[in-house]
Amino acid sequence: MNRIYVFSSTGTSLQLAREIAAQNTDFEIVSIPKLMKQKTWSIDADKAGFVFPCYYGEMPKIVREFITNAQRVSVNYTFGVATAGGDIGYSLKKLDKTLKERGSSLNYGKGIVIASNYMNGWYYDMLMPSKEKLQKRIEAAKELCIKIAEDVKTGCNSSYKKSLAGYLMPHIISPSRYVKDTRPWDSEFSTNKNCNGCGTCAKVCPVDNIVLENSRPVFNHNCQRCMACVQYCPRSAFEIEGQAMDKARYTYPEISIKEMIAFNEGL
Ligand SMILES: Cc1cc2nc3c(=O)[nH]c(=O)nc-3n(C[C@H](O)[C@H](O)[C@H](O)COP(=O)(O)O)c2cc1C
Structure with missing residues (x-):
């Protein structure tokens, strides 16, 4: 094979x-x-x-x-x-x-x-x-x-x-702290008032690093900094180091979020 x-x-x-x-x-x-x-x-x-x-x-x-x-x-x-x-x-x-x-x-x-x-x-x-x-x-x-x-x-x-x-x-x-940072990589992520607890971030995280508590994402310190949560959030609610991500989103056009979730989710 x-x-x-x-x-x-x-x-x-x-x-x-x-x-x-x-x-x-x-x-x-x-x-x-x-x-x-x-x-x-x-x-x-x-x-x-x-x-x-x-x-x-x-x-x-x-x-x-x-x-x-x-x-x-x-x-x-x-x-x-x-x-x-x-x-x-x-x-x-x-x-x-x-x-x-x-x-x-x-x-x-x-x-x-x-x-x-x-x-x-x-x-x-x-x-x-x-x-x-x-x-x-x-x-x-x-x-x-x-x-x-x-x-x-x-x-x-x-x-x-x-x-x-x-x-x-x-x-x-890249600011050197990103490359050399020894803190868990998710310590810089948070969501703002746009977050409605839809849970898309938890589903799309390839390593199941996000769970919802009181309808807000909580990060479990196994982050790969892959950006799936930030890029796929339907309400652009993620902030990095307290900065709103007021930028265009990029995800590969031919792959739907459904496919992405199914590809990485647990067996
Ligand atoms: C944490 C991180 C670091 C990255 N570093 C680089 C880099 O050093 N050079 C580069 O050209 N792209 C870099 N990228 C961009 C990704 O390599 C690129 O978007 C990649 O094609 C994404 O693949 P995926 O859609 O399969 O996840 C980085 C992305 C992330 C999330």
């Missing part, structure tokens, strides 16, 4: 994994957060893909823990696809390094830039592509996914792109 392991909070990585799998019908798509809710899991596949967003020029913590804490890593060929709003930085390099610690390594990798869902950044609106540009990027990404699928089918080995600038930029332009 071939598998693509996916972490996605706003749909980009999920849809691109689907585009790749659509070319290789023997690929099963597996949600990393969903599998991790089983408490024990293995990474077991002839060909294994890892598709995830770049966070701060790196691979998200949850993907690293998924590989590091797997009971068994048994794969013959691996590929990685990192999605990003600007640059995938060292995320694939980190994937390779993490796989090596488990006796494997990355055979093939590609980065795909679509749009940033990172609402904290003051540059968020500046990075947001126009509707036309977004559409162009999506079309180019679909083409690239066909090429990735062909390469994976033939077991292509090629080095992946890593960029020092893409690694350094988020560390320079």
